[in-house]
Amino acid sequence: MKNPPSSRRSADDRGFRLATGFSALLVVLLVAAIGLELYRTSHLSIAKFGLRFWKTTTWDPVAGQFGALPFIWGTLYSSVLALLLSTPVALGIAIFLSELSPRPLRTPLAFLTELLAAIPSIVYGLWGIFVLVPAVRRLEVWTPDWMKKIPLFSGPPLGVGMLSAGLVLAVMVIPFTSSVAREVLKAVPSTQREAAYALGATRWEAIQAALRYGRTGIIGAVMLGFGRAIGETMAVTMVIGNNPRISWSVYAAQHTMAAVIANEFTEADTDLYLSALVEIGLVLFVITLVINALSRFLIWSVTREVKVKTVAPVAPPAAAPEAAA
């Protein structure tokens, strides 16, 4: 068999490039179409409330007054709380699995963490209602009075609320962050660690060096978890208390953007109401875009910093270009 003539080959290449290029374009078109459709469907609400929609706190379907701020607040608060709770644990899992764990334990442990990601969110929600919420309520009842004076822990012991939502989200986010972080640590060339040991570093210092080396990837892992937390609907709505009031307290019942859409969409009986709910979707879309852009920017600024540093004093490590690729 001879090779096919080169002209046919280049035709194949072109076809392949067109096909893959089209797939890539499709994603862009899809995002644009979603944005456009959200904007189009929410025009009633946009026309009526304008920028006030982002700033006002009243959500009153009876009076036709809609403001998104409590939902924006609740979404960001619960996601940040989830991130604060999950990141240390997820990084701990990643470090243990890639650096410290005995070899035979690695695969089963990694498998188990990833299994957490496969549990449907409604199951997390039920677990939240029946196990987590009563436990959180006990914690809230037990809270000493001086602590309740701090705005962060004020309010009646309901069990449902921001703390329960943050905890459920944290558990849901851990497998995403930890498995990406583990892959990142795995990709750190062993010469990095060997070099650290050769310089007399302790194990902890060697791990720190590896973490520093892989920090872009780790930031990416954390942001992936953040994206997951922002969009989570079912598990959150089951434990957060669904009350659109802004509060600093982690004990207070609050609400999120995804939850209000899921809760109220089916019974939204006026056009303005429906349009306001779609605008909540638009706000969520915009916020997600902004956060993604910010995380890109963060990664970009960190990589730039790394490049500058490695180039400056000593000769760059031999393995660096490989790892970057």
Place this chain on the structure above:
Amino acid sequence: MKKLRFLFAVLGAALALSAAAQTVQINGAGATFPYPIYSKWFSEYNKLHPDVEINYQSIGSGGGIRQLTNQTVFFGATDGPMTDEQLQSAPGRILHFPTVLGGVVPVYNIPGVTGELKFTGKVLADIIMGKVNKWNDPAIAGLNPGAKLPATDITVAHRSDGSGTTYIFVDYLSKVSPDFKKTVGVATSVNWPVGVGGKGNEGVAGLVKQTPGAIGYVELIYAIQNKIPFGAVQNMDGEYVTASLESVTAAAGAAVKAMPPDFRVSITNAPGKGVYPISSFTWLLFYESPKDKQRARIMVDFMKWALTEGQKYCAELGYAPLPSEVVSLEMNALKKIRV
């Protein structure tokens, strides 16, 4: 071998197609509250008329009204009557037909209290608005001299999802408390002054069960089926009535005299003896003059069956049946549908 299998596949598909051609499919959508009895009705009706297949999507009253208005379904279903505005925005005249009745009951979890509590409408409204916020408040204690009410804070649990249950409950509270009407109002979701939201009856029931000092509201059927104790509510005649299928049907019976010809009537806080005040109809919605006459004839026939034979399935599924006076009014009204 492969060819043979292919042949069978083609044959099977052809058979399925020809069978589908003979059955008439009718699609409807709307309220979730009557879904169990509607699906029972549609499957029983299908046994009687194998060539008719009625599909019902329980997407919520708001969704049902919207889909009917957009004419993507043949009929709709709602727990709250359509507003004048909604009726005007529809491309044709829409008729309401009550099918069954439901009640909404207050459920609570008070440490140390096991008996049935009594509520007046005003006290209930004040509790839900957060004005009465301790269980031993004189307003509650005065109605329940026997009960040992603790000084526990009251936590109000409400539905977080838009719901016909909420509509019935706030419709009642708005009738008995002008203050509630002014600050909260009537809709399937409202701006609650206080409290926490749970999704669905089960969400509210779960919140109440787990939170000492909580009060919430669920559908009567749900409370009965899950054996959740609930309170008695004072009706217009001053009696404290515990909700039951009979006392809910009685509310509809009391409304017959004042029944408007389009059946768009709220029967919360209805007058009369033995009437449970937080009761409501649930409605099926049809166009007065549907384009598809064949389907219209079938649905009229179905309605006649559901209003008579169909009512006997109410008890086993926990719905309150329509009083006979309402059934005869509706039988007459069915003639309005142009088939």
